Amino acid sequence: MAGSLVKISEETVTSAVASVTLGGSDWDSSYDVYILQISGLDVDTSNADLKLRFTESGTPNTTANYDSASKVLISTATFVNNTETNQTSADFSTNIGSLVDKRFNSTTYIFNANNSSEFTFYTSENTSMDSSRLLGKQGGGVFTVTSAVDGVQIIGDSTNITLGNFVLYGLKK
Amino acid sequence: MATLEELTTEATAEIEAAKPLYKQVNNERLEFSSADYDQAITDLANSNWNDQQFGYIQARQEAYGSVQDQLDMQYWDNVNGTTTWKDHIAQVKSDNPKPE
Numbered sequence: 001m002a003g004s005l006v007k008i009s010e011e012t013v014t015s016a017v018a019s020v021t022l023g024g025s026d027w028d029s030s031y032d033v034y035i036l037q038i039s040g041l042d043v044d045t046s047n048a049d050l051k052l053r054f055t056e057s058g059t060p061n062t063t064a065n066y067d068s069a070s071k072v073l074i075s076t077a078t079f080v081n082n083t084e085t086n087q088t089s090a091d092f093s094t095n096i097g098s099l100v101d102k103r104f105n106s107t108t109y110i111f112n113a114n115n116s117s118e119f120t121f122y123t124s125e126n127t128s129m130d131s132s133r134l135l136g137k138q139g140g141g142v143f144t145v146t147s148a149v150d151g152v153q154i155i156g157d158s159t160n161i162t163l164g165n166f167v168l169y170g171l172k173k
Numbered sequence: 174m175a176t177l178e179e180l181t182t183e184a185t186a187e188i189e190a191a192k193p194l195y196k197q198v199n200n201e202r203l204e205f206s207s208a209d210y211d212q213a214i215t216d217l218a219n220s221n222w223n224d225q226q227f228g229y230i231q232a233r234q235e236a237y238g239s240v241q242d243q244l245d246m247q248y249w250d251n252v253n254g255t256t257t258w259k260d261h262i263a264q265v266k267s268d269n270p271k272p273e
Contacts, residue, residue: 009199017197018205018213026199051216058198062212077235088219157220160194 005035005169016044016160022168023151024058031170034110036152038126041104041164043096047130048159050096050104051089054113054120054143055151061143066090070124070139076132082139089155090143094128094135102129103163108152109171116148174272177222184217225272232269237262 009026022036041050053060064086072080072094084091096104106126112118123140143149154166175183188194194205194213205213237243238261246258 011197011200013197015195015202017195017202019196021196021198024199062215072231074235078237078239080231080234082231089216155216158217 004172006031006172008034008168008170010168011166013041013161013164013166016162017156018160019060019153019155020161020164020166021055021058021060021151021153022166023055023149026168027150028170029114029148029150031114032111032173033171034113035169035171036106036108036110037165037167037169038104038106038108038154039165041096041106042162043104043156043159044162045156045159046097047095049091049157050093050161051155051157052092052108052122052141053089053153053155054149055153056147056149058151060153061145061147061149062088063145064088065144066141067144068092068139068141070137070141073136073138075134082137090122090141092124092154093126094137095130096128097130104128110152113149117146119144119146120149174225175221177218180221180225181214181218184214184221187217188214229269229271233265236265236269 008028009022011020011022013020053062055061066087066089067085068090069083070091072082074080082091093104093106096102104126106124108122108124111121113120120143121140125138127134127136129135188210194210195202196205196209243258246261250256250258
């Protein structure tokens with residue numbers, strides 16, 4: 001049986017960039033569900049985090065229409081709830097240490113991207129280490145605009161992304 | 174506490190100092206456009222505003238400790254007539270003040 005994940009695009013960051021965008025001209029609208037896999041992501045500011053935006057016609061939507069809710073699992077402290085509404089980007093990651101052994105890894109599912117009459121949702125789970133602690137994050141968010149989106153942008157929050165592999169898959173029906 | 178306007182001024186200086194900034198779009202590394210720089214300033218100011226206004230919430234959640242630990246403190250306070258739990262909560266609030 002053929003695999004059910006179809007690779008749409010892949011990006012590798014090897015020089016510092018403030019954001020990474022997948023999709024746009026590379027977008028394949030024939031899937032109901034997409035998966036964004038990020039591995040080995042590093043940043044140049046210790047304990048920085050990442051934000052997420054969706055693109056429409058290849059352009060990131062920066063309006064205050066992102067809600068998110070997640071639980072941060074901390075190896076040495078009480079777990080924490082993160083909730084936000086009406087933000088200009090979605091809260092996406094745990095804090096990321098900038099050392100070689102503390103890189104960020106993540107899997108994100110994206111739903112309803114091509115449906116222009118429904119909001120676009122995502123669920124995400126990721127893990128990283130900050131300066132000393134293991135952090136896991138599990139939750140999701142919604143882009144509260146009834147439009148078709150055609151890509152995703154990952155943004156360094158007060159940091160550059162210096163390394164990382166980004167792969168966007170379509171989940172075959 | 175800084176106003177959003179003051180944080181925007183700081184963010185403008187920070188982004189100016191960090192130039193040039195780049196974005197990667199479909200494996201092409203491009204320098205920011207003028208609009209990208211404007212957005213980066215807005216994003217940085219908003220991020221710092223959120224940290225300033227709401228950062229204490231996460232800091233308190235982490236520092237309070239688990240409900241189980243707090244119940245244990247309250248139990249022993251009851252047994253011993255101490256104020257460990259109340260002191261602990263007061264200390265966490267004091268260490269992570271809510272912005273005025």
